Amino acid sequence: MTEQHREIDVLLDEQRTFEPSADFVAAAHVGDRGPYDEAGRDREAYWEAWARRLDWFTPWDTVLEWDPPFSKWFVGGTLNAAYNCLDRHLQARGSKTALIWEGEPGDVRRYTYRELHEEVCRFANALKGLGVGKGDRVAIYLPMVPEAAVAMLACARIGAPHSVVFGGFSPQSLRDRIEDAHATCVITADGGYRRGGIIPLKASTDAAIEGLDYVNSVVVVRRSAVTDPRAAPHGDAVDTPSCDMTAGRDHWYHDLIAAADADFPAEPMDSEDLLYILYTSGTTGKPKGVMHTTGGYMTHVTATAKWVFDLREDDIYWCTADVGWVTGHSYIVYGPLSNGATVVMYEGSPDWPDRGRFWELCERYAVTVFYTAPTAIRAFMRWGDDWPAGYDLSALRLLGTVGEPINPEAWVWYDRHIGGGRCPIVDTWWQTETGGIMITPLPGAITTKPGTATVPFPGIEAAILDEEGNPAESGYLAITSPWPGMLRGVWGDEERYRETYWSKWPDIYFPGDGARVDEDGYYWIMGRVDDVLNVAGHRIGTMEVESALVDHGAVAEAAVVGRSDEIKGQAVAAFVSVVEGTETSEALRQELRGHVAAQIGAIARPADLIFAAELPKTRSGKIMRRLLRDVAEGRALGDTTTLADPAVVRSLQQQFADSEA
Incomplete structure (x- = not known):
């Protein structure tokens, strides 16, 4: 066992000593898991009790109308x-x-x-x-x-x-x-x-x-x-x-x-x-x-x-x-x-x-609760x-993380050097579409582990499913029932809403993340499984960056993938082929990186930009982004038998290695 793992095991024991939220304790029932069981028995009544904590001008008639994939909460x-x-x-x-x-x-x-x-x-x-x-x-x-x-x-x-x-x-x-x-x-x-x-x-x-x-x-x-x-x-x-x-x-x-x-x-x-x-x-x-x-x-x-x-x-x-x-x-x-x-x-x-x-x-302000990103x-x-x-930093009593999964090493450092070993850490998973936190420990009530967001918030029903929608220990994260803060659609594009979030399995929300569940039932979020990058907690579509690159007059074709980054989690790696007669240079490389920043914003600026005479394609003409990810990560190349020209990707591999050097 490494010293890092020993420290993590010690932290697991320490986390059990934190006092639960007084509000949570007040809601708990003797002999069960309190709000978790309460929400499990009657999820709508559970959320209705929370809604009553708000001030309403007129009360609702119905807690939930669910016509998949559309929900209405507190109707009327x-x-x-x-x-x-x-x-x-x-x-x-x-x-x-x-x-x-x-x-x-x-x-x-x-x-x-x-x-x-x-x-x-x-x-x-x-x-x-x-x-x-x-x-x-x-x-x-x-x-x-x-x-x-x-x-x-x-x-x-x-x-x-x-x-x-x-x-x-x-x-x-x-x-x-x-x-x-x-x-x-x-x-x-x-x-x-x-x-x-x-x-x-x-x-x-x-x-x-x-x-x-x-x-x-x-x-x-x-x-x-x-x-x-x-x-x-x-x-x-x-x-x-x-x-x-x-x-x-x-x-x-x-x-x-x-x-x-x-x-x-x-x-x-x-x-x-x-x-x-x-x-x-x-x-x-x-x-x-x-x-x-x-x-x-x-x-x-x-x-x-x-x-x-x-x-x-x-x-x-x-x-x-x-x-x-x-x-x-x-x-x-x-x-x-x-x-x-x-x-x-x-x-x-x-x-x-x-x-x-x-x-x-x-x-200066005696901050007691601090919520920041793993980046x-x-x-x-x-x-x-x-x-x-x-x-x-002695006023701090609770720490939180948001935006992407936190690696255990960063969790341990956060605990030791910011929390002084005394602060519970709430590692939260959620996204723009969910509106609010979905998977998280509750401080003091849930034993934490470095690197996992633990379990769904009371009233949130999640699962790990395989491609066919069957329960699995490792696969796709899914939200299996509606929740109050869920998005109500995509502005002006109902079909995109259906296709993006509800087409993988019938009546089940697919957030686009891979995940696994451990022996304690804790969820480990593994990151995006689609073509969306998480750069320093900011979601960037690869197609967005590719569109910005080909908008430049010198670019004939572009492919964008993500690669691991020690600080940002992921970085943008771009592979570009230029129009015939265009001379590639460092000046053009910087111009294209700046062009992306001007089109989208500095957060989308490619960390790496490699010029390619050709991009690796199948015989049917599809760009093999899987192989480009291998190149960007420095991994051994996967199966190249379907490529029209296997030499293309080997050339890119050498160029990427040279640029890293």
Whole structure:
């Protein structure tokens, strides 16, 4: 047994000593597994009990209508997501801090629940004044600033579905999402800070909406007006405009807020009314607009935020995700705020101005619950133990991971160097489409193992199935019954919804991940089984990258695969053949990598780009991506007998080896 394995075995024993959530214990029954058995006996009644923890304007008639693959939860009930995140806390928690925000330059803002409620109401009135009404789609393209949460909640208050676009996406990616949702309003910023530089978001927005006449208003948050970051710790702004403004269309956020009323009654929304659209990569080039509605989604994220993170009244909770991803929606905004938590938001990079920034924030704000990605943890490991050791992390009592499976070595490091051996670790599996956490330990109630997300959350029914849909110890992860936070479809494309998620087995949701189950019934997620890469927790479709490459005039054909990466989990490897007469060079290689970044965003930039006279194809002309994965991973080649020219792949193998050297 290796020293690493001995340490893991010791940790298994230690995890049994943690106290379960008080809320979980209160719900448990003597002699059984509490909520797990309760949910198993009557799953609908179990979720109905969680729904009752929310404030509803009118009660529901039916808990679930299930017409596979379409579900409706809490049918006939009306509520409002923003009301449940803000208004219902005003009497008991009005003066409690709802949001602590720090920008990368060091500027800080705090909002109590009453102050956040007022800001959201003002912005809802401002949006209403710009013509935004119930059902209108609003695109949000902001850095990690408080206005991002305010914008989401203001849209929810109006009943206008929001579509948040990650600030790292390119103008073309932003345009694609605005066009698909037909958003009539865009909320952006003049810029956002990243590693000491400013990302020009307004300029990207202008490029994205050029010629889109239906975009009739753009709201701009002034962010890059902090001229000297360390000299202006409170975000003191300058008067000179920091970006171009189009008269009649563009409006400064601060001007709108100053002129708006602080009272805006929340719009009663049907439980199945659309709350937001969030785009995620798929196996085709076009991102899918995943739709989440109000009642079921709020029930799911309220329940999971409460129990998975064991949220307590005095917690300082920090999820390091960006609101541009579903984790930011569910576990920065809607889940924690519906529970009345104090939430930390941070704008910038974890290594600016040095690699201790996250731990400095944990110390300064006495963070108690910390939720981050395995990619970040592996980077922290690489930077060395001294960085976290230099800060007081004693306030931490619970750690979480999200975005991809965490390898046991990173889990152990996280436990030892961040949690000090005293914090339970909740390794969570879920995805944009599920809305909320699906497979996870509950702190103290479930014995954890490094590297596994353990068991489904109470009320979630999962299985491992083979190709034919039979139970298996290793195979495909499947969700076998509907759940409240599930996606309600793909915006504007019902057939894609059916084909992508429900066509593998009858009436069973297929998330696209492989998995295995161990002797304790714990689920081990093995990663994607389709052509979607998980790069630093971000889903990137290989077809998306291939489409961006062949969009360049020098490229005749491209094939993209993933390869293992020590930090990111997966990296993009591209194989490109150029048009006849084009000379390959290092300059062209960098140009193509930059072209992908410009088309999609920096997260999709290929880590490796290999020029090929030809790509390996079968005799029928199909590109053999399986062999390209072998090349990228440095593995021995599999069966090449079906190739039209086996020498092609051997040549690529040599080129890849040379590039690595």
